[in-house]
Amino acid sequence: MKIIIIPGDGIGPETMAVTTQVLESASAKFNLGLVLEQEIAGHSSLEKYGSTVTSILLEKVKAANGLMLGPMATYDFKDESKGEINPSKFFRKELDLFANIRPSRTYPKVPTCVKPFDLAVVRENTEGFYADRNIESGGSEMLITPDVVISLRRITRQCCERIAKAAFELAMTRKKHITIVHKANVLKIGDGMFIEICKAIGQNYPQVQIDDFIVDAMMAHVVRAPERFDTIVTTNMFGDILSDLTAELSGSLGLGGSLNAGEQYAMGQAAHGSAPDIAGKDIANPFSLVLSAAMLLNWHGQKTTQVQFTDASKAIEKCVGLLIDSGEVTRDIGGNLGTKAVGDSFVRHFSKG
Ligand code: ATP
Numbered sequence: 001m002k003i004i005i006i007p008g009d010g011i012g013p014e015t016m017a018v019t020t021q022v023l024e025s026a027s028a029k030f031n032l033g034l035v036l037e038q039e040i041a042g043h044s045s046l047e048k049y050g051s052t053v054t055s056i057l058l059e060k061v062k063a064a065n066g067l068m069l070g071p072m073a074t075y076d077f078k079d080e081s082k083g084e085i086n087p088s089k090f091f092r093k094e095l096d097l098f099a100n101i102r103p104s105r106t107y108p109k110v111p112t113c114v115k116p117f118d119l120a121v122v123r124e125n126t127e128g129f130y131a132d133r134n135i136e137s138g139g140s141e142m143l144i145t146p147d148v149v150i151s152l153r154r155i156t157r158q159c160c161e162r163i164a165k166a167a168f169e170l171a172m173t174r175k176k177h178i179t180i181v182h183k184a185n186v187l188k189i190g191d192g193m194f195i196e197i198c199k200a201i202g203q204n205y206p207q208v209q210i211d212d213f214i215v216d217a218m219m220a221h222v223v224r225a226p227e228r229f230d231t232i233v234t235t236n237m238f239g240d241i242l243s244d245l246t247a248e249l250s251g252s253l254g255l256g257g258s259l260n261a262g263e264q265y266a267m268g269q270a271a272h273g274s275a276p277d278i279a280g281k282d283i284a285n286p287f288s289l290v291l292s293a294a295m296l297l298n299w300h301g302q303k304t305t306q307v308q309f310t311d312a313s314k315a316i317e318k319c320v321g322l323l324i325d326s327g328e329v330t331r332d333i334g335g336n337l338g339t340k341a342v343g344d345s346f347v348r349h350f351s352k353g
Contacts, residue, residue, distance in 0.1 A: 001065045001300055001309070002035040004057075006087075008070025009042045010274025011284035011339075016070045018286035018343035019293050022316060023068075025350045026297065030312040037064070041087040042072045051083030053090045066296045067091065067267040070289070071274040089132045091267055092125050097260035098159060099166040100125040101295070102243035102271050104226075107324045110251035110333045117226035120174065121246060122167040123239020125260055127154040130236050155190035155235065157197065164201040166261075167233035171208050177230035178202065180212035181238055191235070198233060215242070222246060247271050247288070252332040254285025259295035266299045268292035282338035285330040287320050290346070294320075319350045 003023065007016040020036060027034035039057055046052045052072075061067050069091060077084035091097065105118040126133055131151055134140040140152035171178045180198045184191035195212060202210045213221060215238045222229065222242070226249055234242060247256025256271030270288035278284055294316035301309025328345040329335035337345065 001032060001297075002037060002063075003066045003068055003296070004061050004064045005036050005038050005068050006041045006070055007038075008087075008274065009073035009076075010071055010276045010279040012042075012070030012072070012274060014280070014282060014339045015270065015284050015286040015289045016068065018339060018346070019068060019289045021343045022290050022346055022350070023293055023297075025347050026312040026316055029315070029350065030308045032297070032308060032312060041069070043076070046083055049083075052077055052085050053087045058090075058094055061091065061095070062265070065300055067095075067265070068289070068293055068296065069267050069269045071270055071272060073274045073276070086132055088269065089130070092260055093133050095260075095265040095267065096126065096262040097265060097267055098124065098126045098162055099261045100239065100243075100258060101166075101170065101261065102239070102247070102256060102258045103291075103295075104243070104246035104250045104256060106250050107255075107321060109325050109327065110255070112249060112251050114223070114249050115225070115227045117229070117250070119226060119229045119246060120170060120231050121239050121243040122163065122170060122231060122233045123243060124159055124163040124234070124236050126236075127156060127159050128236025129153045153187070153190060155194060157193065160194050160197040161201060164198040164233060167198070167231055168201055168205045168208055171231040172205060175230040176205075176207050177209045178211075179218075179229055179232045180210065181215050181218045181232055181234035181242065182212060183215050183238070185214055194235060218242065219245065223249065243271055252285055254288050254330065254332050255291070256288050257291025257295055258288070259292060259299060261299055266296055268296035282340055283330060283332075284339050285332050286339050286342055287324075287329075290316065290320060315350070315353070319346060319353065322349055322353070 007013040041053050072087045074086045077086050100123040103120040106112050106116045131139050131141040134154040142150045182191040247253050253272040258269050258271040260267040294313040297309045298313035327335050
């Protein structure tokens with residue numbers, strides 16, 4: 001399995017260094033034969049090639065079996081004509097990575113303000129309120145007058161169907177409970193269609209219990225009782241926001257793993273951003289990216305029916321749990337280790353276990 005590794009901006013290089021260590025250990029232990037190829041995107045690529053991403057990089061990613069994308073300083077990238085393309089959007093769109101799966105769970109030793117829970121947000125990734133992926137050419141945000149902006153939201157039947165199907169398939173491997181999150185009371189046509197399609201797809205999965213919540217009420221419900229939820233399916237922006245909330249509820253945004261998957265390609269990417277406030281300080285929690293890498297191995301194992309990849313994925317998750325139980329973690333989840341030291345601890349435990 002060849003994986004393209006892009007460290008990214010902010011806390012990306014330090015958390016990706018740990019993730020690379022973890023992947024190398026998993027490769028050795030489970031005989032995965034991983035080939036990890038380092039590439040650049042974001043600020044470093046903008047400096048070197050005049051663009052945050054290049055078509056050569058895209059071809060390399062397409063020729064590989066997976067991509068690990070570090071967090072990107074997306075807020076800095078404003079003008080595509082100057083090469084400032086949002087790499088995250090670029091790969092999601094170019095590789096048609098329509099399903100963004102973001103699991104969140106609590107760990108007994110990580111303090112939280114909620115009861116134990118284990119859920120997954122399934123977020124549509126290629127349309128919705130994201131102006132940068134809605135139109136073939138040009139943006140879907142318009143400055144009508146200096147004081148008036150219109151931002152378009154695109155919802156299509158095809159994208160609703162495929163995200164609903166991905167969510168029900170995931171629910172079948174979990175507790176068989178789907179919650180549809182929407183704003184159909186206001187976005188009557190778009191979210192009306194989203195609910196209708198999710199429920200129609202649900203008819204093919206009679207074992208799965210279905211309910212739905214309006215997104216604003218959902219925020220209260222998920223804070224009050226996250227343990228009520230199992231698999232949550234929603235449109236792009238709601239899923240983006242909701243999954244940061246569920247990751248933080250589990251103890252830290254630094255715990256949120258995330259996989260962007262399509263029919264052909266997949267990309268592991270931390271749920272959090274580049275966190276410039278803590279970049280370069282050796283305090284970022286690497287687990288979000290490490291768990292995303294585990295999800296990528298699992299995806300490849302399922303796709304190619306190679307059990308050693310799914311076994312390696314489970315072993316990485318287990319070792320993260322073990323480090324959390326033993327307190328060998330960064331300070332955001334109650335430990336006192338630096339990012340690099342967490343990587344070293346991981347390797348020590350993983351090779352022993
Ligand atoms: P961006 O503009 O790239 O989205 P951001 O700082 O606005 O970056 P996040 O990176 O998602 O957004 O981070 C929000 C806050 O959560 C950060 O300020 C940081 O304190 C905390 N945080 C995020 N990721 C981690 C992590 N891996 N470890 C510890 N804390 C984190």
